[in-house]
Amino acid sequence: MTQLEAVIFDLDGTLVDSARDLQNAMNALLAGEGLRSVSLEEVKSMIGDGVAKLVERALAATGGDPARLPALVDHFLAIYDTNAANHTEAYPGVLDTLESLRRLGLQLAVVTNKPCSATTEILRALGLRAFFSAVIGGDTLPERKPHPAPILMALDRLGVSPGAALMVGDNYHDVQAARAAGVRVFAVTYGYNHKPLTELAADQLLDTMSDLVPSIGIGIAAEDLLR
Numbered sequence: 001m002t003q004l005e006a007v008i009f010d011l012d013g014t015l016v017d018s019a020r021d022l023q024n025a026m027n028a029l030l031a032g033e034g035l036r037s038v039s040l041e042e043v044k045s046m047i048g049d050g051v052a053k054l055v056e057r058a059l060a061a062t063g064g065d066p067a068r069l070p071a072l073v074d075h076f077l078a079i080y081d082t083n084a085a086n087h088t089e090a091y092p093g094v095l096d097t098l099e100s101l102r103r104l105g106l107q108l109a110v111v112t113n114k115p116c117s118a119t120t121e122i123l124r125a126l127g128l129r130a131f132f133s134a135v136i137g138g139d140t141l142p143e144r145k146p147h148p149a150p151i152l153m154a155l156d157r158l159g160v161s162p163g164a165a166l167m168v169g170d171n172y173h174d175v176q177a178a179r180a181a182g183v184r185v186f187a188v189t190y191g192y193n194h195k196p197l198t199e200l201a202a203d204q205l206l207d208t209m210s211d212l213v214p215s216i217g218i219g220i221a222a223e224d225l226l227r
């Protein structure tokens, strides 16, 4: 079994619960358009495919004019960029897990469909930025997950081959992108997945991030990790 050298994390729904800040920014945008607010549950069902999709789904849900989409994506970004870390928190077990993985000598990366500026603001505000040797956002490349390119770019920056990496995400797009990149993939059960967990077809499900290190120890090259 190839020795595990790197873990790539999705951001929203995996490392951080960002739904409240996304909801607040969205409702400020919608109010400016004279449209109704969206609930937290609605927003959670819209997260994961980047900002343009998020705004498109919110407009569709509230009867907004699709022709306004390009202008409203820009407006959303202007609101969200400076308010991305007001209520956003790391999920339980995330900080301890990142510390443990680094202690085990693993390299860490973030591959998210969220734009880089908001991603960086959140990671810095939560004290997580220093754990990651590579951070790939939704606007780093023309392609986003489920395309494998962002994952391959992260691996390239880390100097790690796909077979020596593990992806951890919450969405079927994370699973698809990882599979297409040739990377093993675990899925957390607490995030914003839009499909039944059984359909995710991840290599393993994690009910909490605290389960990750024990799972690696049992399932993936434990003898190598602990040597």
Ligand SMILES: O=C(O)COP(=O)(O)O
Binding pocket: 010, 011, 012, 013, 047, 048, 049, 050, 051, 111, 112, 113, 114, 115, 138, 171
């Ligand atoms: O949809 C987004 O903006 C971010 O989603 P992700 O961090 O789960 O990739």
Ligand SMILES: [Mg+2]
Binding pocket: 010, 011, 012, 013, 014, 048, 169, 170, 171, 191, 192
């Ligand atoms: Mg996600």
